[in-house]
Amino acid sequence: MKTKKIIFNKLIEITILFFIILTVLFFLFRAAPGDPVSRMVDPTLTPEDIQLLIAQMGLDEPAWKQYIIYIKNFFSGNLGHSFHYGEPVSNIILDRMPCTILLFTTSTLLAAFAGVFLGKIAAWKKGSAIDNVLSIGALLCHTLFIPWFALLVLWAFAYKLGWFPLGGIISPELWINDTSFFIKMLDVLHHMFLPLLTLFFIHLGSYLLLMRSSMLGVLKEEYIITARAKGLSDKVIRNKHAARNAALPVITSVGLSLAFSINGGALTEQIFTWPGIGRELIFAVSNNDYPLAQACFLLITAVVLIANLIVDLLYAYMDPRISY
Amino acid sequence: MALLKVENLSVGYKSKKGMVNAVNNISFSIEQGRSLGFVGESGCGKTTIGMTLMGLLPENASILKGDIIFNGNNLASFNDEKWRAFRGKEISMIFQAAMNALNPVIRVDEQIAEVIQIHNPAMSKSDVSNQVKKIFSLVEIPEDRLRDFPHQYSGGMKQRAIIAMALACAPKLIIADEPTTALDVIVQDQILKEIKKIQKALNTSVIFISHDIAVVADVCKDICVMYGGHIVEKGTREEVFKSPRHPYTKTLLGSYLTLDSYEDINVPEIREAPDLITMTGGCRFSANCNCKSQKCQCQTPEWVNLSSTHQALCFEELLNKDKND
Ligand SMILES: Nc1ncnc2c1ncn2[C@@H]1O[C@H](COP(=O)(O)OP(=O)(O)O)[C@@H](O)[C@H]1O
Ligand SMILES: [Mg+2]
Numbered sequence: 256m257k258t259k260k261i262i263f264n265k266l267i268e269i270t271i272l273f274f275i276i277l278t279v280l281f282f283l284f285r286a287a288p289g290d291p292v293s294r295m296v297d298p299t300l301t302p303e304d305i306q307l308l309i310a311q312m313g314l315d316e317p318a319w320k321q322y323i324i325y326i327k328n329f330f331s332g333n334l335g336h337s338f339h340y341g342e343p344v345s346n347i348i349l350d351r352m353p354c355t356i357l358l359f360t361t362s363t364l365l366a367a368f369a370g371v372f373l374g375k376i377a378a379w380k381k382g383s384a385i386d387n388v389l390s391i392g393a394l395l396c397h398t399l400f401i402p403w404f405a406l407l408v409l410w411a412f413a414y415k416l417g418w419f420p421l422g423g424i425i426s427p428e429l430w431i432n433d434t435s436f437f438i439k440m441l442d443v444l445h446h447m448f449l450p451l452l453t454l455f456f457i458h459l460g461s462y463l464l465l466m467r468s469s470m471l472g473v474l475k476e477e478y479i480i481t482a483r484a485k486g487l488s489d490k491v492i493r494n495k496h497a498a499r500n501a502a503l504p505v506i507t508s509v510g511l512s513l514a515f516s517i518n519g520g521a522l523t524e525q526i527f528t529w530p531g532i533g534r535e536l537i538f539a540v541s542n543n544d545y546p547l548a549q550a551c552f553l554l555i556t557a558v559v560l561i562a563n564l565i566v567d568l569l570y571a572y573m574d575p576r577i578s579y
Numbered sequence: 580m581a582l583l584k585v586e587n588l589s590v591g592y593k594s595k596k597g598m599v600n601a602v603n604n605i606s607f608s609i610e611q612g613r614s615l616g617f618v619g620e621s622g623c624g625k626t627t628i629g630m631t632l633m634g635l636l637p638e639n640a641s642i643l644k645g646d647i648i649f650n651g652n653n654l655a656s657f658n659d660e661k662w663r664a665f666r667g668k669e670i671s672m673i674f675q676a677a678m679n680a681l682n683p684v685i686r687v688d689e690q691i692a693e694v695i696q697i698h699n700p701a702m703s704k705s706d707v708s709n710q711v712k713k714i715f716s717l718v719e720i721p722e723d724r725l726r727d728f729p730h731q732y733s734g735g736m737k738q739r740a741i742i743a744m745a746l747a748c749a750p751k752l753i754i755a756d757e758p759t760t761a762l763d764v765i766v767q768d769q770i771l772k773e774i775k776k777i778q779k780a781l782n783t784s785v786i787f788i789s790h791d792i793a794v795v796a797d798v799c800k801d802i803c804v805m806y807g808g809h810i811v812e813k814g815t816r817e818e819v820f821k822s823p824r825h826p827y828t829k830t831l832l833g834s835y836l837t838l839d840s841y842e843d844i845n846v847p848e849i850r851e852a853p854d855l856i857t858m859t860g861g862c863r864f865s866a867n868c869n870c871k872s873q874k875c876q877c878q879t880p881e882w883v884n885l886s887s888t889h890q891a892l893c894f895e896e897l898l899n900k901d902k903n904d
Contacts, residue, residue: 476679477674477675477678477679477680478679478680478681478682478683480635480674480680481674481680481681481682481741481744482682483635483666484633484635484666484667484671484672484674485666485667485671485693485694485697485744486662486663486664486665486666486667486668486694486697486698487663487667487693487694487697488663488697491693491697495685496682496685499684499685500682500683500684573684574683574684575683575684575728575730576683576728576730
């Protein structure tokens with residue numbers, strides 16, 4: 256069918272893009288200053304030991320040879336071993352990935368829905384007290400300095416009030432004992448609440464403002480007058496005729512921000528010691544752990560590409576005028 | 580009794596520079612099954628009249644005075660609730676398709692079904708969809724195009740869909756505001772035929788608004804010529820076309836027709852747009868008029884009866900002077 260063909264073409268496009276980015280990343284890391292071995296601070300290492308280590312890691316080969324090996328390994332599912340952990344990178348990634356996905360999709364989707372809903376109301380009541388409160392609030396969210404806000408939240412709700420844990424994703428004692436699945440879920444939610452709250456507010460502002468301005472534009476369209484001329488109620492005009500059109504740019508923005516949220520979210524993960532990809536990425540980059548850093552970036556690339564695919568398809572579904 | 584009777588209606592828009600007197604002291608009426616045309620250059624207040632009759636004036640606009648009696652109700656005193664039940668049911672409007680009047684993300688049949696549904700809440704879904712089909716066949720859109728989205732339609736089909744939307748609840752009066760302005764001539768012709776056919780078939784009254792006097796004359800038996808918020812001449816189409824009396828009507832006809840019969844008329848040329856904010860009380864056309872009379876600039880012109888149906892807003896001696904030229 257037509258949609259199947261579209262998806263197929265998009266997938267090919269994405270695959271090509273993915274390998275281009277993979278290649279660029281590979282050489283970028285090799286070109287970066289510093290070497291991984293010098294970070295493994297062990298004063299007893301002799302220069303010979305260091306040479307040996309470098310050879311073990313395959314770093315004595317020329318870059319293009321390393322690249323060919325890397326690609327070969329990639330296709331056999333081997334992303335290499337982390338210099339630091341000494342473990343296969345894929346294990347580390349698979350371990351961190353769910354945490355990040357859980358946190359970011361939840362916060363982005365919640366923020367998007369809330370932003371669309373509140374932005375719709377703000378635009379509909381333009382100039383009213385509600386609009387002013389929402390707009391100023393959104394502007395504040397938008398300009399929040401992430402580390403400051405995250406630390407503030409952590410300090411207030413975890414340290415001062417003690418309502419939430421200071422970090423991590425689980426309380427280990429619950430997982431050693433044979434606790435029910437439900438209790439474990441509650442435990443994860445309890446840990447997730449503060450980082451979620453932080454990310455929610457950080458994203459809420461821009462979604463709200465985007466929806467508000469998009470909705471204001473739509474409300475000036477001729478078809479809104481047509482809808483009023485039919486005698487439809489305000490609620491139907493607002494929700495059916497205006498909001499659906501106005502939400503289209505927000506969908507695009509969700510796709511884009513999912514990309515940035517993983518990078519930008521690294522700080523949030525760091526502060527709340529959330530064991531996700533972002534935190535691992537910061538660690539890997541600052542330690543020249545090429546295989547790990549590269550894999551983290553590749554993963555982010557994949558997520559961004561797939562998110563964009565989903566956004567494209569969703570957009571086509573929401574806006575009948577679009578066909579790829 | 581007339582279906583709609585508008586008396587001494589004035590509508591103004593608040594603006595930074597002052598009140599824009601977009602519609603001034605106009606009176607007209609329309610009988611059931613008749614068609615009345617409003618013609619005049621852009622900005623003369625035609626759309627304002629249409630929007631006033633629909634209760635769709637923007638927030639900065641207000642009815643300054645006058646009565647609008649429709650079927651025994653004074654529309655000027657309607658609240659939001661009453662307007663909602665009224666619009667689309669008793670009076671409906673045909674908008675310009677080229678102006679994005681159809682919602683791009685909603686299927687066409689749904690956009691028509693929702694008018695029927697809102698004004699007939701008790702009607703079953705299948706009755707509504709049958710009604711939609713009936714209206715589609717009336718405006719000659721093939722049934723297999725019902726479920727399309729607006730962008731899949733041609734300009735002419737979109738306009739037909741908009742007409743279908745206006746007809747959905749069989750209103751007593753339809754206001755068509757420049758419905759064919761952006762269409763090419765052949766499609767325009769088809770749409771005008773459609774409107775005339777439907778008007779006859781359903782015995783609906785039509786108020787037809789256009790800047791194009793040829794189009795208005797095609798559709799309407801009665802014509803009001805507007806200038807600067809005033810109706811300046813009204814009469815049957817034959818009267819206005821064959822013996823235009825107001826200097827502005829002559830200008831308007833002169834700009835569309837270069838028939839021999841008009842060549843010898845002393846046609847004034849429009850040099851400046853009327854100022855709608857300052858009210859001098861004089862004739863708004865005086866700055867452009869060839870009459871060069873002092874009287875026009877300060878004294879309010881009066882309705883001069885030319886026949887039982889034909890009137891012009893001027894001064895009797897000036898109209899006659901012109902005739903003697
Ligand atoms: N929302 C508005 N605010 C202020 N002035 C307006 C507004 N809408 C229309 N006007 C003015 O009112 C006059 C009549 O406009 P309109 O009824 O749209 O004329 P037409 O339909 O004949 O072109 C114009 O001079 C226009 O500038
Ligand atoms: Mg107009």
